Amino acid sequence: MPTKLKRLLISVLAIVLFSGCVKQIAREETRQQSPREKASLQLTEEGRQLLAEDKPDQAIRSLEQAISLNPDNGRCYYYLAEAWLQKGNFSEAGQFNSLAENYLKKDKDWKTLVANQADKIVGLEK
Amino acid sequence: MIKKSLIFSTLILLMALIGVIIYGWHLSGKVEGRFSSRRWSIPSKVFSDTMLLYPGQHINQKPFQEKLDRLGYRKVSGLPKKKGGLQTNREGTHIFLYDLKTPWKKRAGFPVHIQFDSNTIKSIVREDNGKSISLLEIEPEEIMLFFGRERESRRLVSIQKVPEHFIHAVLAAEDHRFFQHWGIDPRGILRALITNLRHGAIRQGGSTITQQLAKNYFLTPDRNLVRKFQEALLAIVMELKYSKHEILEIYLNEIYLGQKGSVAVNGIGEAAYFYFGKPVQELSFSEAATIAGLIKAPNHYSPYIDKTACRKRRNSILTAMQSRGWISDAQLQTHTKTPVLTAGYTIYGKQAPYFVDYLAQQLTTLYQPEDLVSLGLSIYTTLDPQVQIAAENALRKELSRLEKKTAALKRKSSDKKLQGAVIVMQPKTGHILAMVGGRNYSKSQFNRITQSRRQPGSAFKPFVYVTGLDTFTPITILSNVPKTYKVDGKTWAPKNFERHSKKQVSVRSALENSDNLATVDLAMQIGLQPIIETATRFGFSTPFKPYPSLALGAFEVIPLELARAYCAFAAGGMMPFPLGLKAVVDENGHVIERRHLKIERLISPSKAFMITSLLRGVVKNGTGRALGNKGIRWPVAGKTGTTNNSRDAWFIGYTPDILALVWVGFDNGDSIKATGAQAALPIWAELMKAIPHQISHKDFRVPDGIVTRMICSDDGKPVVSQNCAKPRKEFFLAENAPPEPRPQGPIQGVFEKLIEGIKDIFNAD
Numbered sequence: 099m100p101t102k103l104k105r106l107l108i109s110v111l112a113i114v115l116f117s118g119c120v121k122q123i124a125r126e127e128t129r130q131q132s133p134r135e136k137a138s139l140q141l142t143e144e145g146r147q148l149l150a151e152d153k154p155d156q157a158i159r160s161l162e163q164a165i166s167l168n169p170d171n172g173r174c175y176y177y178l179a180e181a182w183l184q185k186g187n188f189s190e191a192g193q194f195n196s197l198a199e200n201y202l203k204k205d206k207d208w209k210t211l212v213a214n215q216a217d218k219i220v221g222l223e224k
Numbered sequence: 225m226i227k228k229s230l231i232f233s234t235l236i237l238l239m240a241l242i243g244v245i246i247y248g249w250h251l252s253g254k255v256e257g258r259f260s261s262r263r264w265s266i267p268s269k270v271f272s273d274t275m276l277l278y279p280g281q282h283i284n285q286k287p288f289q290e291k292l293d294r295l296g297y298r299k300v301s302g303l304p305k306k307k308g309g310l311q312t313n314r315e316g317t318h319i320f321l322y323d324l325k326t327p328w329k330k331r332a333g334f335p336v337h338i339q340f341d342s343n344t345i346k347s348i349v350r351e352d353n354g355k356s357i358s359l360l361e362i363e364p365e366e367i368m369l370f371f372g373r374e375r376e377s378r379r380l381v382s383i384q385k386v387p388e389h390f391i392h393a394v395l396a397a398e399d400h401r402f403f404q405h406w407g408i409d410p411r412g413i414l415r416a417l418i419t420n421l422r423h424g425a426i427r428q429g430g431s432t433i434t435q436q437l438a439k440n441y442f443l444t445p446d447r448n449l450v451r452k453f454q455e456a457l458l459a460i461v462m463e464l465k466y467s468k469h470e471i472l473e474i475y476l477n478e479i480y481l482g483q484k485g486s487v488a489v490n491g492i493g494e495a496a497y498f499y500f501g502k503p504v505q506e507l508s509f510s511e512a513a514t515i516a517g518l519i520k521a522p523n524h525y526s527p528y529i530d531k532t533a534c535r536k537r538r539n540s541i542l543t544a545m546q547s548r549g550w551i552s553d554a555q556l557q558t559h560t561k562t563p564v565l566t567a568g569y570t571i572y573g574k575q576a577p578y579f580v581d582y583l584a585q586q587l588t589t590l591y592q593p594e595d596l597v598s599l600g601l602s603i604y605t606t607l608d609p610q611v612q613i614a615a616e617n618a619l620r621k622e623l624s625r626l627e628k629k630t631a632a633l634k635r636k637s638s639d640k641k642l643q644g645a646v647i648v649m650q651p652k653t654g655h656i657l658a659m660v661g662g663r664n665y666s667k668s669q670f671n672r673i674t675q676s677r678r679q680p681g682s683a684f685k686p687f688v689y690v691t692g693l694d695t696f697t698p699i700t701i702l703s704n705v706p707k708t709y710k711v712d713g714k715t716w717a718p719k720n721f722e723r724h725s726k727k728q729v730s731v732r733s734a735l736e737n738s739d740n741l742a743t744v745d746l747a748m749q750i751g752l753q754p755i756i757e758t759a760t761r762f763g764f765s766t767p768f769k770p771y772p773s774l775a776l777g778a779f780e781v782i783p784l785e786l787a788r789a790y791c792a793f794a795a796g797g798m799m800p801f802p803l804g805l806k807a808v809v810d811e812n813g814h815v816i817e818r819r820h821l822k823i824e825r826l827i828s829p830s831k832a833f834m835i836t837s838l839l840r841g842v843v844k845n846g847t848g849r850a851l852g853n854k855g856i857r858w859p860v861a862g863k864t865g866t867t868n869n870s871r872d873a874w875f876i877g878y879t880p881d882i883l884a885l886v887w888v889g890f891d892n893g894d895s896i897k898a899t900g901a902q903a904a905l906p907i908w909a910e911l912m913k914a915i916p917h918q919i920s921h922k923d924f925r926v927p928d929g930i931v932t933r934m935i936c937s938d939d940g941k942p943v944v945s946q947n948c949a950k951p952r953k954e955f956f957l958a959e960n961a962p963p964e965p966r967p968q969g970p971i972q973g974v975f976e977k978l979i980e981g982i983k984d985i986f987n988a989d
Contacts (some may be wrong), residue, residue: 109747132280134278134280136278136358137278137281137359140358142361154819155328155815156328159329160820162653162655162820162821165650165654165821166274166652166653167920168920168924169881170880171651197796200829200928203928211811
């Protein structure tokens with residue numbers, strides 16, 4: 099292969115790869131949370147802690163506030179399902195679990211957690 | 225003879241004594257009955273939701289400052305040192321927060337500095353420890369009180385919580401021998417008698433605190449000897465049956481201490497907040513003396529009425545306290561020099577009256593009306609007062625603009641005026657943030673959001689389109705030519721609003737431009753019964769019938785049901801239960817009722833997204849495109865609606881965070897001579913611009929099950945070659961999307977990837 103053609107091919111390849119890298123960086127940047135999303139996550143964490151303290155009603159309140167700030171915050175729905183499980187309402191838990199599944203299926207760790215939660219709900223419903 | 229008259233007198237005296245004992249026993253039962261039963265009627269209070277603040281949040285400063293004012297924050301010179309203090313300067317606002325007390329959270333007040341960068345919160349810093357705060361919750365606003373006939377407001381205070389200096393101030397003002405006498409005080413009566421004789425007029429009363437309580441609690445305000453006798457007897461009975469502290473506690477919670485508009489301020493708990501904006505425990509010596517001084521003549525010595533008289537009276541109480549040894553000389557000198565600084569107050573009003581009526585209707589299913597005015601319940605709601613005020617203002621302003629623009633819309637009679645209604649909801653939670661049921665509540669209490677039934681017109685069309693999503697795609701072609709339909713033996717010939725419309729249109733175009741003929745064509749292809757089933761599933765209580773006009777929104781619906789149904793599109797197919805009431809707390813702080821968000825899956829997230837995508841088109845290119853000219857520059861999906869002869873004008877618009885429905889019309893069905901885009905849409909835009917704190921500006925999330933294809937705008941068909949001059953991206957349900965175009969050559973693919981990559985970099989925001 100002539101050197102000129104080789105150089106051309108390497109350049110094109112580099113451009114393509116570089117564009118891919120920049121694309122990746124841009125995606126990482128877009129993934130940076132907005133102040134509203136951060137506030138929503140803080141409320142989600144509050145909700146999680148309240149659940150750990152066995153206070154599902156207070157937890158639901160924090161999680162509702164978290165949703166009002168960021169309706170796409172999938173973790174909220176997961177913890178809402180947990181809250182309803184604590185309250186013994188499996189059908190509500192199921193509704194929120196299915197929502198959590200919609201939002202968290204692209205996150206490997208969360209996907210597993212949501213799937214386990216779904217199994218737990220099914221098991222308890224029986 | 226003498227002996228006889230002595231026996232007679234003794235008998236009479238004995239009989240009188242027996243009479244007094246029997247009467248005293250009767251009174252004893254009365255006192256016991258009154259004291260053991262509920263002593264006071266405490267009105268229930270309705271609270272708004274709390275407000276969340278965080279750095280980076282967009283906020284309109286003026287409404288925010290007005291909110292702080294409604295919450296009772298008052299401007300002070302210098303940095304606020306006490307709860308309720310506020311100082312605003314160029315750098316931002318310094319606030320000494322009140323305590324936050326909700327069924328979910330309790331937090332003591334602290335000083336905070338909120339810095340703004342234009343209309344964005346730059347930072348929130350605790351001023352007592354210098355720490356940054358990432359999320360701050362501001363206490364709820366009191367939006368209404370359920371008063372009984374007496375219109376009394378009261379906050380009960382336990383005697384254990386009343387500071388000693390306050391008790392001393394009251395005793396100094398009213399009855400310094402309270403702990404020495406047994407209900408009536410002969411020394412006090414004698415002293416009052418001498419004082420009054422010396423001045424030749426009634427200058428001093430001899431009533432003890434117990435007598436005052438007996439008078440207020442059991443007797444009419446008449447002044448005669450019999451009543452005075454009853455008062456004395458009751459006082460003795462009360463002293464025999466109850467401890468001094470019990471009597472004092474009831475007295476301090478009972479006494480009348482001023483007037484807040486038409487509402488009486490009773491008891492020291494309420495008075496402490498009314499005059500000084502704080503609980504009794506936090507009152508200073510001079511503040512305690514001010515309130516104690518009011519007992520004699522609350523409206524004469526009120527610091528809100530006559531500051532000089534108030535100060536004079538307060539100082540006389542402080543002097544009396546010093547003379548009894550309850551305060552030192554130095555304390556007297558200090559406190560008599562202190563100015564009387566009041567907290568300021570807002571007269572009880574009924575904020576969000578239509579919302580409160582809607583709430584009251586729900587509450588009456590839980591509580592008796594007499595309980596609401598007496599049990600002192602705290603009712604927590606989802607209302608955002610800033611959104612409520614913005615909705616009321618937008619409706620008022622735009623209805624006036626319409627009347628100015630079209631003189632034919634003006635009506636002389638106030639009950640026939642042009643009307644409007646607005647409801648604002650969070651689609652994911654179902655929280656009702658604002659509800660305006662009409663233009664002027666004082667003129668008409670009819671709630672046009674919850675009580676009216678109006679034809680939705682084209683605002684109903686999304687329910688036709690969602691029914692057809694399994695078989696129709698945005699590029700399916702519909703017939704848009706006039707047709708005649710037979711209904712119950714009569715002919716029905718729908719028309720398009722635009723006279724010159726295309727004969728064939730795509731599904732997307734039909735919804736964007738609200739083509740009636742194409743929509744009826746779609747409905748007839750889908751079948752009317754499935755559309756009725758969809759509408760019923762979406763929560764409409766309307767008894768729909770399978771008439772073709774169903775597709776054009778000919779059946780009347782309740783606006784609240786329409787707003788709720790649209791929430792399902794905004795919330796990825798989940799329909800929320802509309803929530804106004806969040807919790808009810810009894811006077812002891814126990815939560816006795818809780819309402820959480822409830823949702824129901826109606827359609828798949830992908831179908832909900834498809835409708836949202838079509839309704840985004842309505843706002844970008846169709847009948848709702850005027851929104852862009854009105855300063856709405858973030859992603860909105862929405863639908864206009866106009867009924868026959870312009871009887872109703874609608875606009876329902878939503879983002880992922882918020883949904884608002886606006887209706888404009890006359891109650892009697894007169895034409896408003898304007899479309900939904902002309903009459904209702906401007907109200908929506910005005911409202912949204914006023915509430916930046918509720919809007920994230922985020923775009924709608926594309927869920928799984930949605931694919932995109934390039935469509936050629938010229939023929940509306942999928943792009944298959946490079947010959948298409950105007951390609952555009954279209955969304956499809958994965959299950960009925962057109963096949964992907966054939967793979968292109970390798971070099972072309974590389975460049976496309978390169979261009980896509982660069983595009984993505986610039987589009988990333």
